Amino acid sequence: MKKLELVCPAGTPAALRAAVDSGADTVYLGFRDATNARNFPGLNFSRPELEQGIEYARSKGAHIYLAINTFPTAGDPEPWHKAVDDGAALGVDAVILADIGMLDYAAQNHPDLRRHLSVQASASNPEAINFYQDAFDVKRVVLPRVLTVPEIKALHKEISVETEVFVFGGLCVMAEGRCSLSSYVTGQSPNTNGVCSPACDVRYEDEDDGSMVSRLGDFTINAFAPGEAAGYPTLCKGRFVANGETSYLFEDPVSLNAASMLSELQEAGVTALKIEGRQRGKAYIAEVVSSFRKSVDGMESGAEVENDLTQVAEGQRKTAGAYQKTWR
Amino acid sequence: MNNTLVMGPVLFNWKPEDWRDFYFRIADEADVDEVFVGEAVCSKRTPFLDPFIPDVVERLVAADKKVVLSTLALIMNTREMNNVRDITASGDEDILVEANDVSATALLKGQPHAIGPYVNIYNEGTRDYFARNGATSICLPVELDLNAIGALAKDSPVPLEVMVFGRLPLAISARCYHARAHKLHKDGCQYICAEDPDGLDVQTLNGEPFLAVNGVQTMSHAYSDLSASVSDLQDLGINRFRLSPHANVDMVAVAQLYREVANGAIDAQEAHARLSGWMDGAAFCNGYIKGENGHTFSDAQ
Incomplete structure (x- = not known):
């Protein structure tokens, strides 16, 4: 079996160098605007930074994928088209796209530019994946975080494109690209603005009894007892009341960590492993990437290497998420 | 220009007999042009509805409603895929199929179909x-504002549709939150x-109403009421308006209400006042279409 490709995030040139130096086969990144799904202040790449990043990655034998994975605004497709044009001109190894209009544009205008399907397209079944391959010659699909490992294996019997799966980092519990929870509360949407639960709408408020509540827009997302560690109020990781009970209704504040399932994923037919976290700093990137580098290299010699990334995981807790059926 | 009123698919898990009787009543009494029938949310519900679909379709067709068969929004396994393959294969020129996932648009390529x-x-x-x-109608995503809808409606080769009433479908997941809220698994x-x-x-x-869970689907707590924007939408060239069925309000009356709004027979404030009266205590929203937070409501036109 071919060695698994390790696809790692970078939100800054420093993070890109850290990822490459720590053993990333590929770094994925986006331009500094709403064309990518991690459109956070101070993050992402200018055109000259991308050019230098490509040069650095090439010098170390690594690849660069450019994520242009939001859905262009009606009436203003130009920034998205320009992102594809510039990515092609600068020589990225692939563009990661979600929107059908964008795939159409890229296939017609840059037929030789390798196209990957973003997780934001939520292609979770063979008919959808084969459609993207037939219509736009997509070479790889990043699978949404909704499938179990046996489902991924079954899927591979009916498709011939490569697949890439998330193995570590933030965990969308809703099918990606099909979630408007953030815009319902804040007006800002992952699909159109490239942000979820944006920081500009977050407030932490101290209560009289020493506790603290976290709010997103007009709504309380969580509350913390005095001394309890307060997490970021990502909408789907909050505590809510339903059926008379208070709980983390959608998901606990956990991170995805599928490090113990790499062999299973490879046997299921997966080509590449993806680490989430373009918003993360270079130290985090270096730690996570080196750990997965060791795990992937360990598979070659038949030794499964468990990682110990609990300390860097959200809420210091991890889950194998949808890869295990009981998660549902 | 003619307005097309669309009754969207029932998104909730109603008792199969109630589900059937709802559609019978829509066939017999509701002033709607098109009626969407079939499970869009959870594949586990389909075996219960399937035995009733032929009777429902027959009744609607006999009442001169155009019937469209709806399909699942999230397809993750072979059983679900085959369900969608079967439905897309069963459509014809009289009874179209609504694609709610890209896979269904691929299966329906080259033949007339609706997109949800x-x-x-x-x-x-x-x-x-x-x-x-081959799409012959497209129901737009719920988070678009009037600017985006206007840009899409301009020179559109296919009629566009906007959902104007009902709890908004905001997200779908592999995980069932209804089960999770009851400490069960899917x-x-x-x-x-x-x-x-x-x-x-x-x-x-702190007890504020927030969202609503419908199995694997997460919806707005507030009920979308876009009656105040119907004339703006018409000015942009939108003439298809979707009502999403609910059990806690008489959907025949809701259809009549939106017909009157679309015809200009009553103004939006009157329409909203009537809706509020029928749905005691319900919260409403129309923020998305005004380019604001989706949960907000303003009755300004």
Whole structure:
């Protein structure tokens, strides 16, 4: 079996160098605007930074994928088209796209530019994946975080494109690209603005009894007892009341960590492993990437290497998420 | 220009007999032009509805309603895929199929079909691709504002549709939150979502109404009421308006109300006042279409 490709995030040139130096086969990144799904202040790449990043990655034998994975605004497709044009001109190894209009544009205008399907397209079944391959010659699909490992294996019997799966980092519990929870509360949407639960709408408020509540827009997302560690109020990781009970209704504040399932994923037919976290700093990137580098290299010699990334995981807790059926 | 009123598919897990009787009553009494029938949310519900679909379709067709068969929004396994393959294969020129996932648009390529609000059509490039693929109507995603809708409606080769009434479908997941709220898993869900025919209310920690859970789907707590924007939408060239069925309000009356709004027979404030009167205590929203937070409501036109 071919060695698994390790696809790692970078939100800054420093993070890109850290990822490459720590053993990333590929770094994925986006331009500094709403064309990518991690459109956070101070993050992402200018055109000259991308050019230098490509040069650095090439010098170390690594690849660069450019994520242009939001859905262009009606009436203003130009920034998205320009992102594809510039990515092609600068020589990225692939563009990661979600929107059908964008795939159409890229296939017609840059037929030789390798196209990957973003997780934001939520292609979770063979008919959808084969459609993207037939219509736009997509070479790889990043699978949404909704499938179990046996489902991924079954899927591979009916498709011939490569697949890439998330193995570590933030965990969308809703099918990606099909979630408007953030815009319902804040007006800002992952699909159109490239942000979820944006920081500009977050407030932490101290209560009289020493506790603290976290709010997103007009709504309380969580509350913390005095001394309890307060997490970021990502909408789907909050505590809510339903059926008379208070709980983390959608998901606990956990991170995805599928490090113990790499062999299973490879046997299921997966080509590449993806680490989430373009918003993360270079130290985090270096730690996570080196750990997965060791795990992937360990598979070659038949030794499964468990990682110990609990300390860097959200809420210091991890889950194998949808890869295990009981998660549902 | 003619207005087309569309009754969207029932999104909730109603008792099969109630589900059938709802559609019978829509056939007999509701002033709607098109009626969408079939499960879009959870594949576990389909075996219960399937035996009733032929009778429902027959009754609607006999009442001169155009019937469209709806399909699942999230397809993750072979059983679900085959369900969608079967439905798309059963459509014909009289009874169209609604695609709610890209897979169904692929299966329906080259034949007339509807596209539901779960397929991401945010811009002209995607709209035109699906028009070339054979789509004859497109229900737009719920989070678009009037500017985006206007840009999409301009020179559109295919009629566009906007959902104007009902709890907004905001997200879909592999995980069942209805089951989770009852400490169950999806596999052993006991079909607990049937307990909440309009969705399970979700509140924040300080008791504010927030969202509603419908099995694997997460919806707005507030009911979308876009009556104040119907004339703006008409000015932009939108003439298809979708009503999403609820159990806690008379949908025949809701259809009549929106017909009057679309015909200009009553103004939006009157329409909203009537709706509020019928749905005691319900919260409403129309923020998305005004380019604001989706949950907000303003009755300004």
